[in-house]
Amino acid sequence: MKVRVTVMLKEGVLDPQGKAIGHALHTLGFPGVEAVRVGKIIDLDLKSTDAQAARAEAEKMASELLANLVIEDFTVEVLG
Amino acid sequence: MKVRVTVMLKEGVLDPQGKAIGHALHTLGFPGVEAVRVGKIIDLDLKSTDAQAARAEAEKMASELLANLVIEDFTVEVLG
Amino acid sequence: MKAAIVVFPGTNRERDMAIALRRVTGKAPVMLWHRDTELPDVDLVVLPGGFSYGDYLRCGAMAAHSPIMSEIRAYAQKGGHILGVCNGFQILTETGLLPGALLRNAGLRFLSQDCTLRVERNDTAFTHKWKKGDVFRTPMAHGDGNYTADTRTLEQLEGEGLVAFRYASATGQADETDTLTNPNGSMNSIAGILSQNTRICGMMPHPEDLVDPLMGGEDGLPLFTGLVEAIVR
Amino acid sequence: MKKTVDEALAQEFGLTSEEYARVIDIMGRTPSLTELGVFSVMWSEHCSYKSSRKWLRTLPTTAPWVIHGPGENAGVVDIGEGYAAIFKMESHNHPSFIEPYQGAATGVGGILRDVFTMGARPVANLNALRFGSPETPRTRQIIDGVVRGIGGYGNCVGVPTVGGEINFHPAYDGNPLVNAMTVGIARKDRIFLSAAAGIGNPVVYVGSRTGRDGIHGATMSSAEFDENALAKRPTVQVGDPFIEKLLIEACLELMATDAIVAIQDMGAAGLTSSSVEMAGKGGVGIDLNLDDVPQREPGMTAYEMMLSESQERMLMVLKPERTEVARKIFEKWELDFAIIGHLTDTGHIVVRHKGQVEADIPLDPLAEQAPIYDRPATRTAPPAPVADIHAPLSLEDMLLKLVASPDLASRSWVWNQYDSTVGGQTVRRPGAADAAIVKIEDTSLGLALTTDCTPRYCQADAKTGGAQAVAEAWRNITAVGARPLAVTDNLNFGNPEKPEIMGQFIAAIEGMGDACRELDFPVVSGNVSLYNETRQPDGSTMSILPTPAIGALGVLEDVNKAIGLAMQDNADIVLIGDT
Ligand SMILES: Nc1ncnc2c1ncn2[C@@H]1O[C@H](COP(=O)(O)OP(=O)(O)O)[C@@H](O)[C@H]1O
Numbered sequence: 011m012k013v014r015v016t017v018m019l020k021e022g023v024l025d026p027q028g029k030a031i032g033h034a035l036h037t038l039g040f041p042g043v044e045a046v047r048v049g050k051i052i053d054l055d056l057k058s059t060d061a062q063a064a065r066a067e068a069e070k071m072a073s074e075l076l077a078n079l080v081i082e083d084f085t086v087e088v089l090g
Numbered sequence: 091m092k093v094r095v096t097v098m099l100k101e102g103v104l105d106p107q108g109k110a111i112g113h114a115l116h117t118l119g120f121p122g123v124e125a126v127r128v129g130k131i132i133d134l135d136l137k138s139t140d141a142q143a144a145r146a147e148a149e150k151m152a153s154e155l156l157a158n159l160v161i162e163d164f165t166v167e168v169l170g
Numbered sequence: 171m172k173a174a175i176v177v178f179p180g181t182n183r184e185r186d187m188a189i190a191l192r193r194v195t196g197k198a199p200v201m202l203w204h205r206d207t208e209l210p211d212v213d214l215v216v217l218p219g220g221f222s223y224g225d226y227l228r229c230g231a232m233a234a235h236s237p238i239m240s241e242i243r244a245y246a247q248k249g250g251h252i253l254g255v256c257n258g259f260q261i262l263t264e265t266g267l268l269p270g271a272l273l274r275n276a277g278l279r280f281l282s283q284d285c286t287l288r289v290e291r292n293d294t295a296f297t298h299k300w301k302k303g304d305v306f307r308t309p310m311a312h313g314d315g316n317y318t319a320d321t322r323t324l325e326q327l328e329g330e331g332l333v334a335f336r337y338a339s340a341t342g343q344a345d346e347t348d349t350l351t352n353p354n355g356s357m358n359s360i361a362g363i364l365s366q367n368t369r370i371c372g373m374m375p376h377p378e379d380l381v382d383p384l385m386g387g388e389d390g391l392p393l394f395t396g397l398v399e400a401i402v403r
Numbered sequence: 404m405k406k407t408v409d410e411a412l413a414q415e416f417g418l419t420s421e422e423y424a425r426v427i428d429i430m431g432r433t434p435s436l437t438e439l440g441v442f443s444v445m446w447s448e449h450c451s452y453k454s455s456r457k458w459l460r461t462l463p464t465t466a467p468w469v470i471h472g473p474g475e476n477a478g479v480v481d482i483g484e485g486y487a488a489i490f491k492m493e494s495h496n497h498p499s500f501i502e503p504y505q506g507a508a509t510g511v512g513g514i515l516r517d518v519f520t521m522g523a524r525p526v527a528n529l530n531a532l533r534f535g536s537p538e539t540p541r542t543r544q545i546i547d548g549v550v551r552g553i554g555g556y557g558n559c560v561g562v563p564t565v566g567g568e569i570n571f572h573p574a575y576d577g578n579p580l581v582n583a584m585t586v587g588i589a590r591k592d593r594i595f596l597s598a599a600a601g602i603g604n605p606v607v608y609v610g611s612r613t614g615r616d617g618i619h620g621a622t623m624s625s626a627e628f629d630e631n632a633l634a635k636r637p638t639v640q641v642g643d644p645f646i647e648k649l650l651i652e653a654c655l656e657l658m659a660t661d662a663i664v665a666i667q668d669m670g671a672a673g674l675t676s677s678s679v680e681m682a683g684k685g686g687v688g689i690d691l692n693l694d695d696v697p698q699r700e701p702g703m704t705a706y707e708m709m710l711s712e713s714q715e716r717m718l719m720v721l722k723p724e725r726t727e728v729a730r731k732i733f734e735k736w737e738l739d740f741a742i743i744g745h746l747t748d749t750g751h752i753v754v755r756h757k758g759q760v761e762a763d764i765p766l767d768p769l770a771e772q773a774p775i776y777d778r779p780a781t782r783t784a785p786p787a788p789v790a791d792i793h794a795p796l797s798l799e800d801m802l803l804k805l806v807a808s809p810d811l812a813s814r815s816w817v818w819n820q821y822d823s824t825v826g827g828q829t830v831r832r833p834g835a836a837d838a839a840i841v842k843i844e845d846t847s848l849g850l851a852l853t854t855d856c857t858p859r860y861c862q863a864d865a866k867t868g869g870a871q872a873v874a875e876a877w878r879n880i881t882a883v884g885a886r887p888l889a890v891t892d893n894l895n896f897g898n899p900e901k902p903e904i905m906g907q908f909i910a911a912i913e914g915m916g917d918a919c920r921e922l923d924f925p926v927v928s929g930n931v932s933l934y935n936e937t938r939q940p941d942g943s944t945m946s947i948l949p950t951p952a953i954g955a956l957g958v959l960e961d962v963n964k965a966i967g968l969a970m971q972d973n974a975d976i977v978l979i980g981d982t
Contacts, residue, residue, distance in 0.1 A: 016131060023318060026276050026355065031132060031156070040151055042137040051096060051129040052111065057122040071120055075235065076111070078228055078264065081271045081318065102615050102700060104713070106643035107226040113737065114223065114232040128227075160502045161639050179737065180645050182561025185844075186827035219825075221559040224645025280554050282822045311558070311822040379824045384842065384963060386832075
């Protein structure tokens, strides 16, 4: 199963990368950008053939390693 | 409009992060992980209220700045 | 004082740290490997700087799960002294032994330069050779040193006086918004913090790289001479 | 890939008709695709030095303190107290134009491997950079990427970047120069070489897996750029400094045992050049079984594996009874380790894959019949002496203009991105002295290091410019109180098939040679980068300025006596020499 873990900084945590990208986009001539947030994707190929089990496994990986829950939130999506 | 740009390394390009994460997951007791690829998400808040226009704008930003087309591919998704 | 330095794959300032420790103790510290499952009988454990696991995913994240870290957690529980510098600080926050997290530097660039630190309290093993308010110079070299924590944690750190070092001007002024004195953008200009029992200290800059006049000065030395004096058997 | 091997394909691979005829002559038949690939990379400018070899031979390369001159992975000099310094400079110009961050990063990785391959712990990195006009956005992007890439790689492996130089000129607009230098330290009786020996000994592959990166990088770096270069974009090599760091530690740990017979990094042309060079130097044959090569992607062909330029890989010949000791060390460092072949007495390189012989080439003619050219050269007339000079500006305005010029402005924005203190041995950081100084741990020795070249001097008069670059390096070393020992060079020029470029090249070497002889300052290693030109929209080509970058090394017997730039209070200023 392919599973996608998406990790984003928590609402309220300052995102220096997002801020810098927003700034760069403005100077590149995209004045319509109001806010930018940057996150990470971790795509996992799992041996498991069961969607439920794969999701559970990925959630465990995310909370143990892939995300730092002090500053980040994550979502898990089974891609199939 | 909220638009999500997803940037992934091209097929075949070495992904050192993915490799190291896969390795770490194995030693953490997740032997079911076969492959890991890491990518970036850039969430944009755009002034534009038109989905078509927002997508076109984001695509331009992605190819000019957000993705490095030499080694990366991107996809754009209008979240609404 | 018997000290041990933990080496993770990608650690690269363990030699610098060993030199600084040898300078004050006269003997070479024990080098531990991240896969070791036993901590020898030591008075100080140091997590040195570097790029454990290439800084991939998040700085310190993968090292925090190394086998040796459960020993170090137990050692902390017993009140052992732990110093984490740079990547070592990041590992301590990832392990939860120290609160908060270290984000990408505000300017998004790696910063290799001297900075000045203000000593916030001098009643700990790490800081007692200085006076409160003293300012000293030290090199820094990191890409992710931007200290952040939620409001409650920050209030607790400040309320309980757990900030050890702050980035400041040469005259001791700290200003969070000033990129000259607080180059990585840390909240409250925090450069180093302590655990509640003050036995664990994490800091981003590298006092171990300034312990010899030949390398530009001895400004970082008080940390190490102080540890030797404070931790006598 | 189903391609018919013929002259047209050979040309696509960068071989001329005469060169291809010679291949057929050596093989006695039409070569296979893999064989053609091997010939094309081994005979590329990058690997064979076919345009430059004749002239490089004229450089002085010996002195009583030189342990190994050019010909090994890096130069080796005796620095006293039982230690040797091992150093070399290498270019990554073309890759840095295509992908500045990865191009520069992998350049640093490559030169590091050249140095630790010989048994040295790397103790310092330097660089020599040339960019186009800083006003153009593309140049700014390139600068940003290159500087980040150098820092990203060097900082992570924990080798301090202690010095370098940067110039700007529109001639580098489409062709920046990224020359990286590494200096390492070894016990002088523990130097490792690349000549394979011992028929039957195992050939061992360590490091990262092989992917489809940078196939034909070596031939590409010998071809001039045109507008299509950006569009073609061959698979770019991505570096993994974390793996490199592990590789350094694992190799040094293995080198402390007596397991290694020979060792060589896989640089340009990867498995091909490393195996051919090791066997060739040792006068033995080599059999490789590609089924055993650690692979990153499924379905790779023999051709792809032989030409891949995946980074962070090494090839070794081990003593058979020590193979398991070695395997344990690499397992400890979590690196791939595979026996992929053995040495033979056939004098051939034989490559097998999936039960088929994919290549079988006699090594002697591959090396000995490699093309070597004495290309026609025309000398540029030296410029007329400047008659009378009048100041175009007032002294004050002049000073302001100079200080504001990109070529003279402070470089702290660059070196502040490089970790210059890691290792705890940096005595003079960037900006603190005319040469950087690094102490040798556990000794009183210090190394003085610098890179220098003034391309506009070389443009005006390549011979004087070449001599001047050497002299400046020598002065920078002596200015910190060190004794100059030896130099490495990186000769960056345009297309050698143009007589005026060849003329610049020869003249620069003459000038360098003269200065090196005069100063007793031998050249112990180096690198040549030719075809540095860009096709202009109107079809003409623009060459870079002739840029023979010099990297130099000197020793201080007592590092405590090092001198810096900082003025002491009440000191007098003395000017030495005629103005
Ligand atoms: N690319 C670079 N990387 C690191 N340090 C650099 C680089 N370019 C210049 N420097 C450092 O900046 C200082 C000044 O450089 P430069 O103006 O070229 O000096 P000089 O003319 O004395 O060689 C030197 O200490 C040099 O090592």
